[in-house]
Amino acid sequence: MAKVQQFSSWLTKWFTLVVVLWAILNFFEPQTSLWAKSYVNYFLSIILFGMGMTLSIEDFKRIIRMPLMVIVGTVAHYLIMPLLAVLLCWIFRLNGMLAVGVILVGCCPSGTSSNVMSFLSKGDVALDVSIGLLSTLCAPFMVPLLMSALASSYVQIPVEKLFLTSVQVVLIPVALGVIVHTIFGKHVQKVTVALPAVSQVAILIIIGVVVAANNAKLFSAETALLLPVVMLHNLSGYTLGFLFSKLMYKIYPKGFRYAQQKAITFEVGMQDSALGATLALQAFATNPIVAIPSTFFSVWHNISGSVLSTWWVRHDAKHGIEADSDTGTIHRGTKQVKLGAVQA
Numbered sequence: 001m002a003k004v005q006q007f008s009s010w011l012t013k014w015f016t017l018v019v020v021l022w023a024i025l026n027f028f029e030p031q032t033s034l035w036a037k038s039y040v041n042y043f044l045s046i047i048l049f050g051m052g053m054t055l056s057i058e059d060f061k062r063i064i065r066m067p068l069m070v071i072v073g074t075v076a077h078y079l080i081m082p083l084l085a086v087l088l089c090w091i092f093r094l095n096g097m098l099a100v101g102v103i104l105v106g107c108c109p110s111g112t113s114s115n116v117m118s119f120l121s122k123g124d125v126a127l128d129v130s131i132g133l134l135s136t137l138c139a140p141f142m143v144p145l146l147m148s149a150l151a152s153s154y155v156q157i158p159v160e161k162l163f164l165t166s167v168q169v170v171l172i173p174v175a176l177g178v179i180v181h182t183i184f185g186k187h188v189q190k191v192t193v194a195l196p197a198v199s200q201v202a203i204l205i206i207i208g209v210v211v212a213a214n215n216a217k218l219f220s221a222e223t224a225l226l227l228p229v230v231m232l233h234n235l236s237g238y239t240l241g242f243l244f245s246k247l248m249y250k251i252y253p254k255g256f257r258y259a260q261q262k263a264i265t266f267e268v269g270m271q272d273s274a275l276g277a278t279l280a281l282q283a284f285a286t287n288p289i290v291a292i293p294s295t296f297f298s299v300w301h302n303i304s305g306s307v308l309s310t311w312w313v314r315h316d317a318k319h320g321i322e323a324d325s326d327t328g329t330i331h332r333g334t335k336q337v338k339l340g341a342v343q344a
Contacts, residue, residue: 008197012116015200016302022204023299026211027218033208037281040209041165043202044278045173048136050195051112052177053188055133063130069255072248073131073264074138080240080268081106082146084233092225097284099154100147101293102229105276107146108294109135112199113302114266121309122316122323123262131267136174139275140166161283169278203274203298210277210295213288223292230296234269234304241268249327258321258328262312270305273298 011018026033036043063070085106089099110132118128135142144162151157181188217223245261256264276294284290315321321328 004194004197008194008200011197011200016299016306019204019207019299019302022208023211023295026208027215030212030215033205033212036205037209037213040206040278040281041169043205044169044274047112047173047199047202047274048170049173049177050192050199051136052174052179053181053195054192055174055178056181059129059133062126063134066127066130066255068252069127069260070130070134073127073267074134076241076244076264077110077131077135077268078107078138078142078146080244081108081233081237081271082150084236084240086150088229088233088236092229094225094229096154097287097290098223098226098293100151100157100284101276101280101290102226102233103151103154104143104147104280104290105230105271105273105294105297106233107143107150108272108276108279109139109142110267111270111272111274111301113305114263114270117266117270117305117309118263120306121262121266121312122259123266124259125263127260128263128267131263135267136170136272139170139272143279158283162279165279165282166275170275206274206277207295207298209281210288210291213281214292214295217289218292223289226293227296227300230293230300231304234271234297234301237269238265238304238308241265244268246327253326258325259323261328266305266308270301271297273301 082103083106085103088094089102094102112132115125115128115132117123119125140163143166144157144159147157147162148159211218242261242265245256245264248256248264249261271294273294276297277291280291280294281288316323316328
């Protein structure tokens with residue numbers, strides 16, 4: 001298991017670069033991953049089964065213990081990102097399947113990468129995990145509902161297919177993972193060390209399938225606007241998520257402090273793009289182009305999340321802001337004490 005952990009740590013460190021190189025390989029050699037096109041739902045199920053195996057009853061109790069923050073964070077995610085997607089489609093005049101793809105990734109739950117970014121930025125990881133869990137469990141209901149409301153003007157939305165696929169690849173695997181963890185307890189910990197690597201490999205396969213299936217259209221004139229749209233979608237999500245959490249601090253300062261604001265920022269701005277790509281390939285099988293925005297998002301939000309978390313840590317260290325700060329503002333009194341100590 002030591003070698004598995006070592007490989008997992010290496011893959012986590014270089015995951016964004018590996019994703020880019022893997023995408024390039026599949027762009028020029030589409031046969032590399034096309035074989036897996038019919039199995040993407042199984043690969044996503046493996047990812048979410050692994051997620052379920054890392055969860056315990058305590059994780060669900062945490063949602064009950066702090067319901068306001070978790071519910072508010074989840075609502076913010078499902079409100080901000082879908083509406084941003086619609087707005088960007090209108091601004092950039094995207095139509096048809098491309099617009100459906102952008103809105104689909106906007107309607108997905110928050111991505112597991114946000115947990116890592118929240119940890120790196122010294123945010124509230126427990127809140128991050130709780131929001132991610134609740135948004136994921138709501139996905140089979142929220143994704144079809146939001147897609148029907150926001151994307152039906154572009155094409156007919158297969159609501160039933162979205163729902164059934166979401167249940168199949170989200171709820172059932174997560175539930176099974178939790179059951180396995182509950183029954184086997186500590187024995188599962190011997191296996192969970194390999195789960196990050198397994199999940200990342202599964203994500204790579206899904207990305208490879210999307211790139212391979214769309215290699216003729218990936219960088220065509222038709223899809224030229226998708227990259228800036230995806231970048232703006234993600235960055236605007238961070239911005240609005242942070243502003244929303246700052247507003248909530250004014251309403252409920254006890255709960256929405258600096259660490260919680262960081263968690264909500266990442267939870268709002270980062271999407272489960274692997275789920276978006278899988279739903280696109282399953283529910284819109286004849287139009288794989290719908291999965292392209294999810295693939296772009298998968299690469300980009302890992303880059304932006306890493307940059308933002310690194311900047312946040314350096315900013316806090318530079319200004320002497322503690323991780324348990326109320327608002328993240330510089331405490332002048334503390335600064336004066338430090339200066340006085342130096343002068344003495």
